[in-house]
Amino acid sequence: MTITGGIEMTLVSVLIVAAALIGIGLYGALSQQSFVMLMMGLELMLNGAILAIVGFWAFSLGGAPEGQLLAIIVMAVMAVEMAVGFALVVAVYRKRQADMTESLTELRH
Amino acid sequence: MIAATLYLLLALPPLVWAAAVFDRIGTGRGALLAGPLRNGAALLLRPVAPTEAPDRLNRLLAPGWYLALALVGLSVVPLAPGLVASDLSTGLVLWGACEALTVVVVFLHGWSPNAPFPLLGAYRYVAIALPAMLLSMFVLIGAALPAQSLSVGAVVEAQREVWNLVRQPLGLPLFMALGLALTLRGPFDYAGGAELAGGTSAEESGPALAAWRLARAAMLVAFSAMAATAFLGGYLGPVLPGPLWLLLKTLAVMAATVAAGRFFARMPPARMLTLLWVVLLPLSFANLALVGIEVLP
Amino acid sequence: MSLLASLARGAEIPVFAAIGAGGLAPVETLRRRPGLRLVDTPRHARVLLVAGEVDAAHATALERLHAQLARPRATVWWRAPRLFDRGEIADGDDPTGAIRRAAETDEPDQRPDLPPHPWEGIGPHGQGGMGMMGGTPYGRPMAMTAEDIRDGLALDAYRARFGPFLPMLPPGLALDLTLQGDVIVAAGVAAPPYPQGAESDAPGPCAARMLRLMGIGPRAARARGALAALPRGSGMRRRLAAWVDGARVDETPRPLPDALPGRDWTGAALWLASFAPSRLRAACLKPEAA
Amino acid sequence: MTDALFLVLSALAVWSGWRVFRVDSMVRASFQLLVSFIAVGLIAVLLAAPYIGIATVFMMAVEMMVMALFMVMFMMNPAGLNPMSMVHQHRFAAITGGTAFAGLVAAVLLSDLPANPVPPEAEAVRDLGRELLGPSMLIFETAGVTLLATMIGAVVLSARSGRYGESDAGSVPPGLTPGGAPAGRRPAQGGGHHDHHWGH
Numbered sequence: 001m002t003i004t005g006g007i008e009m010t011l012v013s014v015l016i017v018a019a020a021l022i023g024i025g026l027y028g029a030l031s032q033q034s035f036v037m038l039m040m041g042l043e044l045m046l047n048g049a050i051l052a053i054v055g056f057w058a059f060s061l062g063g064a065p066e067g068q069l070l071a072i073i074v075m076a077v078m079a080v081e082m083a084v085g086f087a088l089v090v091a092v093y094r095k096r097q098a099d100m101t102e103s104l105t106e107l108r109h
Numbered sequence: 110m111i112a113a114t115l116y117l118l119l120a121l122p123p124l125v126w127a128a129a130v131f132d133r134i135g136t137g138r139g140a141l142l143a144g145p146l147r148n149g150a151a152l153l154l155r156p157v158a159p160t161e162a163p164d165r166l167n168r169l170l171a172p173g174w175y176l177a178l179a180l181v182g183l184s185v186v187p188l189a190p191g192l193v194a195s196d197l198s199t200g201l202v203l204w205g206a207c208e209a210l211t212v213v214v215v216f217l218h219g220w221s222p223n224a225p226f227p228l229l230g231a232y233r234y235v236a237i238a239l240p241a242m243l244l245s246m247f248v249l250i251g252a253a254l255p256a257q258s259l260s261v262g263a264v265v266e267a268q269r270e271v272w273n274l275v276r277q278p279l280g281l282p283l284f285m286a287l288g289l290a291l292t293l294r295g296p297f298d299y300a301g302g303a304e305l306a307g308g309t310s311a312e313e314s315g316p317a318l319a320a321w322r323l324a325r326a327a328m329l330v331a332f333s334a335m336a337a338t339a340f341l342g343g344y345l346g347p348v349l350p351g352p353l354w355l356l357l358k359t360l361a362v363m364a365a366t367v368a369a370g371r372f373f374a375r376m377p378p379a380r381m382l383t384l385l386w387v388v389l390l391p392l393s394f395a396n397l398a399l400v401g402i403e404v405l406p
Numbered sequence: 407m408s409l410l411a412s413l414a415r416g417a418e419i420p421v422f423a424a425i426g427a428g429g430l431a432p433v434e435t436l437r438r439r440p441g442l443r444l445v446d447t448p449r450h451a452r453v454l455l456v457a458g459e460v461d462a463a464h465a466t467a468l469e470r471l472h473a474q475l476a477r478p479r480a481t482v483w484w485r486a487p488r489l490f491d492r493g494e495i496a497d498g499d500d501p502t503g504a505i506r507r508a509a510e511t512d513e514p515d516q517r518p519d520l521p522p523h524p525w526e527g528i529g530p531h532g533q534g535g536m537g538m539m540g541g542t543p544y545g546r547p548m549a550m551t552a553e554d555i556r557d558g559l560a561l562d563a564y565r566a567r568f569g570p571f572l573p574m575l576p577p578g579l580a581l582d583l584t585l586q587g588d589v590i591v592a593a594g595v596a597a598p599p600y601p602q603g604a605e606s607d608a609p610g611p612c613a614a615r616m617l618r619l620m621g622i623g624p625r626a627a628r629a630r631g632a633l634a635a636l637p638r639g640s641g642m643r644r645r646l647a648a649w650v651d652g653a654r655v656d657e658t659p660r661p662l663p664d665a666l667p668g669r670d671w672t673g674a675a676l677w678l679a680s681f682a683p684s685r686l687r688a689a690c691l692k693p694e695a696a
Numbered sequence: 697m698t699d700a701l702f703l704v705l706s707a708l709a710v711w712s713g714w715r716v717f718r719v720d721s722m723v724r725a726s727f728q729l730l731v732s733f734i735a736v737g738l739i740a741v742l743l744a745a746p747y748i749g750i751a752t753v754f755m756m757a758v759e760m761m762v763m764a765l766f767m768v769m770f771m772m773n774p775a776g777l778n779p780m781s782m783v784h785q786h787r788f789a790a791i792t793g794g795t796a797f798a799g800l801v802a803a804v805l806l807s808d809l810p811a812n813p814v815p816p817e818a819e820a821v822r823d824l825g826r827e828l829l830g831p832s833m834l835i836f837e838t839a840g841v842t843l844l845a846t847m848i849g850a851v852v853l854s855a856r857s858g859r860y861g862e863s864d865a866g867s868v869p870p871g872l873t874p875g876g877a878p879a880g881r882r883p884a885q886g887g888g889h890h891d892h893h894w895g896h
Binding site for chain 1: 699703709713726729733742752762770785796797812818824826835839842846850852854
């Protein structure tokens with residue numbers, strides 16, 4: 001027992017934190033009406049994914065660098081997601097003055 | 110590690126004061142040495158003016174974060190072989206994170222008072238500072254290439270034979286552009302400036318303003334120490350002890366940065382944006398490519 | 407605390423200058439005076455210096471400015487008749503003594519400390535608009551999307567009056583601006599600049615004013631380099647070059663409501679500063695005469 | 697010490713992640729998300745991955761700064777003067793999020809996780825560098841090319857010039873339903889503002 005009440009930094013505890021981030025992110029992505037807030041939910045889920053990847057790398061891969069590589073790829077995915085997401089938001093806003101999900105029930109021109 | 114932290118904390122106040130003195134030289138006001146202290150004391154005795162519906166927490170904390178980022182950035186600078194406050198294998202990346210967070214903090218400083226000029230300053234600053242930061246990343250990678258390491262200590266050791274300033278002459282001038290942006294001065298002071306009535310600090314007064322100016326001076330010290338380390342060989346030098354060399358080089362970079370801030374005019378932001386993306390960023394690519402060719406075995 | 411106070415005793419007095427008619431050139435002489443520091447915003451100031459006559463139409467604006475100085479604060483009227491019954495009067499060429507005396511005093515609020523517009527509390531959400539949009543909470547219209555003239559992304563516009571004592575605008579000039587980001591999309595002149603003496607049309611002070619907006623002092627070598635900071639072929643650059651060479655500039659600007667839209671804030675401030683004060687005043691007065 | 701730090705940082709990461717969807721100002725929301733990322737980055741540093749951890753902080757600071765700018769641009773509630781809730785299908789979202797969390801936790805607790813920690817003498821950053829520019833160079837380069845393509849695509853998408861002329865030029869926008877009333881701003885209503893008043 002330590003000052004943390006027995007909680008230690010193990011693979012299980014790291015993964016539970018990651019699961020919590022993914023759960024909150026999913027809630028946000030589903031519940032938010034604004035596109036920008038929706039993307040925040042996706043980012044939070046990817047945040048959890050990075051944590052899980054780094055956790056697995058640290059505790060179960062024996063230091064093989066591929067785990068870190070995967071985390072870097074996820075970061076690149078985040079950058080791509082945000083750039084394309086914001087570009088689409090701007091494009092849709094120019095076209096329809098819409099920045100909320102309900103105003104885009106159709107993608108037809 | 111603890112010793113290095115102590116030395117840094119001891120050296121910072123006099124260096125911050127030196128930065129304020131440099132800022133005063135040539136303004137024709139006299140009282141070079143005592144003036145900054147007196148003005149600071151007078152500011153501390155003034156009240157903090159409220160604004161309408163501000164973000165109180167961020168308004169209160171922004172100067173503190175700015176100062177903290179300066180300290181964290183300073184902590185990766187080695188004072189002598191093996192004498193580093195935070196001995197990371199990725200010191201340069203940590204410095205980069207401090208740069209990025211500085212942009213966030215300046216934005217918060219302008220956003221939190223809920224007033225037009227601070228917000229305009231915050232917006233302008235972000236638009237200019239993000240590409241300036243990008244620039245510094247390429248320049249710092251160039252500094253790290255000969256060392257084959259992201260550790261700041263290794264970057265210094267790789268300069269034993271020849272300083273990076275000689276090996277990659279474009280590096281320091283380009284890095285200075287970032288320094289001007291980080292420390293909100295002269296041609297890169299898009300957060301403030303006379304045309305925005307002080308920009309992000311237009312609504313600040315009293316101790317909050319004093320703290321912001323102190324943090325700005327501390328960031329100048331941190332930037333100068335980093336520039337001296339990455340391009341001027343840090344603690345390396347003959348005869349004198351290492352930390353003294355670092356101190357002298359830091360003071361030299363500080364003086365050069367202040368002078369550059371006085372000499373170059375601030376462009377309208379659109380023109381500066383073009384300059385950054387069309388001229389300075391390609392220059393930093395060229396710098397990186399040259400360094401890469403140079404270190405090819 | 408007493409150490410701090412004794413240290414602060416030797417500090418420079420931060421002064422915000424509200425410039426009235428004929429006050430521009432005299433205030434320039436204060437810029438390098440030891441013991442004083444002219445600041446860009448009333449929040450940084452200890453003393454409000456009213457330099458030159460401010461007409462009664464701007465009395466309310468001046469009183470609001472007074473309220474923006476944190477207390478303790480003081481007012482000095484320099485070559486200006488009092489508009490409200492506070493502060494010291496300074497005549498002659500040097501107000502330093504009066505400013506020093508004023509810096510020992512404190513003045514209460516000139517205006518009652520009330521919000522300019524109370525919370526309306528109309529409608530389901532209190533702001534008085536339809537649904538969640540619109541309305542005028544606290545007397546200010548809720549921001550609404552409006553046309554953007556630069557790249558057509560129609561986001562919320564910000565409408566406000568800027569002036570008449572803003573340090574980056576010619577003194578007395580009050581503009582009703584609509585801003586998209588920092589780009590001006592519509593402009594109206596609410597009040598023309600004050601008349602200034604002939605000496606403020608001289609090349610030296612004009613160049614110095616413009617260079618100050620660009621963050622540098624008026625040394626010749628720097629001023630030459632500063633030309634490169636302005637867009638090539640622009641009128642601003644041409645006029646600054648003329649001033650730096652010591653030539654007078656007698657161009658009259660286009661009417662402001664036509665010329666300002668499309669410029670960003672910095673460009674607009676520099677453009678306004680690139681005309682001699684008398685010519686700018688003439689351009690602002692002409693539409694009224696017509 | 698490490699465990700205590702881990703506990704504090706994970707609590708911070710989860711709490712600020714939760715606050716993202718609870719604060720009323722979008723700028724605050726994006727900086728709450730930044731705090732969450734910083735906490736995760738510091739946990740990664742604790743987990744002996746200093747490069748990943750600090751690079752996360754660095755990247756996310758920039759990304760959230762841009763996010764905050766977009767937030768302000770598209771914010772429907774300037775200055776938080778109007779109380780408004782921009783949430784839909786709240787119950788469904790909460791249940792789905794909760795289920796996802798529970799399922800993941802169950803998977804973590806029930807599965808037999810391999811234990812093969814990083815050896816203390818491993819040089820994580822050096823290994824990563826050799827991997828990136830050695831065996832996995834193709835992956836790394838592909839990521840680079842993808843980012844380049846993204847940059848070009850984002851500029852094309854968000855620029856004013858669209859496929860059929862200027863994307864905002866005066867023509868009537870298409871309807872939200874086939875043959876329906878035009879969406880977006882209607883000039884007849886005398887001024888560009890949002891037509892949609894959903895919420896609640």
